[in-house]
Amino acid sequence: MKTLQERREESKLELKGFAVGSAVLGAVYAAFGVLEVMSVAGAFSFEPVPADAASGLCLLVVAATFLLGAKELLEGRTLGISFVVVGVALAAVFGLLYILIAVAHALMFVLGEAEELSLLAELRPEIWLALAAAAMAPYLRRALKELRAI
């Protein structure tokens, strides 16, 4: 049985862990968000990164969520973990969205409506970034259980 003191220290450590993870994810999302927007302006071109301003902005929103979370957690406020939860949720939403779109594109190709199907283009950053974010999910779940939020 852990003492209350031990429990408090443990949770502080965990918070730091989430803060770092969140900051890293936030930075990566921000980077890709900027890249996607820049691709539209023609300043950047790389096949795996689609030129999609709207989607880029969405990535920036996810980035902002993670970064805000990191900031609050570093300030020591447990509530900051909410941002991480929402960040992962948003990441999952967009990841799932683009997986479904990839499937739809594949169907279109099979139906003969699309000219080509580029696997590289379909596996957008949103998808594998979501997988990266999802790595945090089991830790988040455990942390939330400890906080008795779920």
Next chain:
Amino acid sequence: MEEIRRIREELSKKLGEDLEVLLPARRYEIAGEISRRCLRRREERLTLTDMLDHVFLHRALGIPIFLALMYAVFQFAYSVSEPFMVMLEAAFGWLASLAGEAETPLASLWADGICGGLGFVLVFIFPIFFLFLALAILEDSGYLPRAAFVMDRLMYRLGLHGRSFIPLLLGFGCNLPAIMATRVIDDERDRLITILVNPLMSCSARLPVYVLLAGAFFGAYAGAAIFSMYVLGIALAVLMALLFRKTIPQLRGKPAPFILELPPYLRPTLRSVLLKTWQRGVVFLKKAATILFAGALALWALSSFPWGVPLEATYAGMLGHALEPLLRPLGFDWMAAVALFFGFLAKEIVVETFGILYGVAGEEEIQAAVAAHMTPVTAFAFMAFTLIYLPCLATFGIIRAETGSWKWTLFAVAYELALAYAVAATIVAFGSIVWG
């Protein structure tokens, strides 16, 4: 027994309430009192709902998250429905071809009127279905009241009333129940403004127009183009509400403060989501079976008779050419004019009309045909025009019913026409400056 009844009536009169109701009520009070004295909160504890609200209602992040989620919803509805639309379109194409090469009115009615018109618009059940599916998930999760709260907060800061975004949000499905939902707004002025502004919230009937044009012109950005229509609608709704409050005398005054109840977040169940989606999708199918079907027949008749005459000389053509001068500055041709004209009955008819007119004219690929008659800029302007220009017949009726006045109903039509024209003109002007 008589005496007992007398005692009862006396007591009831003295306390001013039906005893059948009063006694149970007193019991509840006692139960409440007892439970209050026996319950103790263990510790102040974070609930998942509070945690999520910390983010979703955040002063800075709340609205961007809302917009991002909405974008995901529309991107989903558009992209994932594409393959299904293609398949259904092919099916209708095959059905139409059953009429063979015959040039008789009956064959044309089947191929161009029914398959080409009604069939063409039925294809759009898929984006509508997927849109409703996504919205149902958001609704069941408990997120939508947060979106409403965040938007209301913004509107409140702009000097508008709170508590009106939820009825507006309902307008994404259909403006009719959304306008009826304004009954929850106490202040008559607030309510009137919300009703006037409601038709600017893009309803599902306008989605086929967006999908058709965005798909034809904007390629990979189709989802974003459609999304922009919804955002445009929201922005105009907020702006017009602001404008009305500041200028129209009857509507001046301080906005009422709002208290919104936020239900806890829940995991959406598959059954409930599918049920909601089905219920709303069925409305479209019912519309198709009735007003869209009738509209298809009427339109086909107008565009086929006098028989044998080139399309421009039929009744529909004559109507279109009569209206065309009004819309030429916006880059719309006579066919677009006819489509918009009949769109008053139901906005889906706009797409149906294109299907019939181009079909009668002998076009196979409707989308390509429409594309040939417009430029990307005019297409975008057309989408905006469809968004704004009129409430449909049903909405017209409900505005009249809920406001109880012809004055406001006609005002709604008038301002929307004017606004539609102004916005479309601005888009065209801007477009020609930037792209020539």
Next chain:
Amino acid sequence: MIRVALIGNPNVGKTVIFNHLTGARQHVGNWPGVTVEKKVGRCTHRGVEMEVVDLPGVYSLTARSPDELIARDYIVEEKPDVVVDIVDASNLERNLYLTLLLLELEANVVVALNMMDVAASEGYEVDAGMLSKLLGVPVVPCVATRGEGIEALKDAIVDAATHKGRRRVAFGFGDEIEDAIKRVEAVLSRSGSEGLSRYPLRWLAIKLLEGDERVEALVSKFV
């Protein structure tokens, strides 16, 4: 042998508790004249043999619903030795409504305060001792799904059956209503009817004031 009735709101764990008490010694039938299931079982504790009847899950005891009538009639006519009211600790206020009705019926109530774990997970603690004091009846905390509190419940049932003391009525409806109740009670006892004496007087009076159809019909026969 003592007769025990189990009652409570729907979904409070009544079936779980019934199973804990009776184990394999139960059989299912029907309440006479209706298609509602009637479960009866047996239990032996500290040498005392109990017959346990599972009444339908109800929120109230009006004459309106067949389930409620079945429950009410059983308690009023059959007069079980103990009525175990199973209360959901995480929904206290709503569940106590039924408890109050049972006390009006002057049943010999033992409260099984179940789902203590759910209440705890929602951050609440229920003071069973205070509840017992306020209601004037024994209150046994349980977590039926984990089998906690069942032995204590059995003890309480046996004790209640053997010590059927009359509790004080700890709460009233307020002066005007109490006045009217007393007057109706007077009318009823003046009629001196034998048929009515088997029912609790106060309960009859309250029901008549509420306009309960069944009680009105019953009383009209005798008054």
